[in-house]
Amino acid sequence: MKNIIVTFILTFLLIGCKNEKVVLEEETLVNYYQIDSTIIQxxxxxxxxxxxxxxxxxxxxKRIGNNPKIKVLLLNGGPGCTHEYFECFENFLPAEEIEFIYYDQLGCGNSDNPKDTTFWDLPRYVEEVEQVRKSLHLNKDNFYVLGHSWGGILAMEYALKYQQEMKGLIISNMMSSCPEYGKYADEVLALQMKPEALYEIQKIEAEKDFSNPKYMELLLPNFYEQHILRLPAKDWPEPVNRSFAKMNQSLYVTMQGPSEFGISGKLEYWDRTQELKNITIPTLVIGAQFDTMDPKFMQKMANLLPNGEYLYCENGSHMAFYDDQQNYFKGLIAFLRK
Structure with a gap:
C-alpha cells in the first residue's frame, strides 16, 4: 500500500511538472507572437x-513567420544577387510554422552599397553575418543558416568560425572547393554542350568580350536552361528574374570573375574540403542531378561532415527549390523538424 501511495504522489508531481512546462511554453509563445502596440509595425x-x-x-x-525554436537565415548566391529569388520559400515554410529571415548582404538589393571593391571580401562578409545574428538575437537554440551557391561558401566559412552560435547548417547547391567546381565545369558540363556552342563561348571568353550580346544568347539555352534553372528562360519565375536584374556586377566579377562558365576572381582557389570534419553541428547538404555543382562531390561533403546528411534532388538544377520543389522542400523541412 505504501508503494502505491508513493507511486501516486510521484505520478502527480510529474504530471504537475509537465503541465507547468506546457504552460510556460505556451506563455513563451504568446509573448513571442505578441504585437508591440507602442511601435509601428x-x-x-x-x-x-x-x-x-x-x-x-x-x-x-525581413522576418517571415514566428517560431522561437526554428529561425533560418537565408544567404543568397551570386555573389551579388538579392534575397528575392528565395520568395518561393513563402509557399512552403510558413505552413510548417518554420520562421525564416530574408537578408540582403552588403552591396545587394535593399542594403547599402559602398561601391568599393575592397568591401567585397569573404572574411568581411563572415563578420557581417555575425553582426546580423547578434542584432536579431539568434542563438544556438534556434539559429540555422541556409546558404545557396555563393551563400553556401559564406555559410561554410561562417560555420567554421561561429558554429558554437548555431543549431544547424544547410549548404544548398555549393561545393566546398572552387577548384573542383571549375574542374567539373570544364570536364563534365562543357562536354555536355553542343560542340559548336562551346566553341563560340570559349572564343568569346578568350577574347574577354563578355559584353558581347551573343555570349548570353549562347549561354541561356546551352547552360542556364540546362544547369541553373531547367525551364525555358521565358518561363522563369518572376522573383528569379527580378533578383537577377538587380545583380551587383562589381561584386559578382570581383568574387566570381567575369566568366559565367567556371570561376575565377577572389574565390578561384577557395577550398574548405579538408576542414569539413571540423563542422560538428547538424548539417544538410543539398545537391541536384543537373546542378552546376557536382552532386557526387556534394554527397562526399555530407559524408565528411560528422553530422552531415545529403539531400539529392533528382529532377533539379542549381535552383532546385524551383525546378524540383517537392523533393527540395520535403527534405529541408524534415531536416529542420528533426
Whole structure:
C-alpha cells in the first residue's frame, strides 16, 4: 500500500511538472507572437547597422513567420544577387510554422552599397553575418543558416568560425572547393554542350568580350536552361528574374570573375574540403542531378561532415527549390523538424 501511495504522489508531481512546462511554453509563445502596440509595425523588416572598416552601413532583413525554436537565415548566391529569388520559400515554410529571415548582404538589393571593391571580401562578409545574428538575437537554440551557391561558401566559412552560435547548417547547391567546381565545369558540363556552342563561348571568353550580346544568347539555352534553372528562360519565375536584374556586377566579377562558365576572381582557389570534419553541428547538404555543382562531390561533403546528411534532388538544377520543389522542400523541412 505504501508503494502505491508513493507511486501516486510521484505520478502527480510529474504530471504537475509537465503541465507547468506546457504552460510556460505556451506563455513563451504568446509573448513571442505578441504585437508591440507602442511601435509601428513594418512587416518584420529591420535595417541592421554593420560596422566594417570603421564605417557604419545598414543591411536589410525581413522576418517571415514566428517560431522561437526554428529561425533560418537565408544567404543568397551570386555573389551579388538579392534575397528575392528565395520568395518561393513563402509557399512552403510558413505552413510548417518554420520562421525564416530574408537578408540582403552588403552591396545587394535593399542594403547599402559602398561601391568599393575592397568591401567585397569573404572574411568581411563572415563578420557581417555575425553582426546580423547578434542584432536579431539568434542563438544556438534556434539559429540555422541556409546558404545557396555563393551563400553556401559564406555559410561554410561562417560555420567554421561561429558554429558554437548555431543549431544547424544547410549548404544548398555549393561545393566546398572552387577548384573542383571549375574542374567539373570544364570536364563534365562543357562536354555536355553542343560542340559548336562551346566553341563560340570559349572564343568569346578568350577574347574577354563578355559584353558581347551573343555570349548570353549562347549561354541561356546551352547552360542556364540546362544547369541553373531547367525551364525555358521565358518561363522563369518572376522573383528569379527580378533578383537577377538587380545583380551587383562589381561584386559578382570581383568574387566570381567575369566568366559565367567556371570561376575565377577572389574565390578561384577557395577550398574548405579538408576542414569539413571540423563542422560538428547538424548539417544538410543539398545537391541536384543537373546542378552546376557536382552532386557526387556534394554527397562526399555530407559524408565528411560528422553530422552531415545529403539531400539529392533528382529532377533539379542549381535552383532546385524551383525546378524540383517537392523533393527540395520535403527534405529541408524534415531536416529542420528533426
Amino acid at each position: 513594418d512587416g518584420g523588416i529591420k535595417m541592421i547597422p554593420i560596422t566594417t572598416k570603421d564605417t557604419v552601413f545598414h543591411v536589410w532583413t
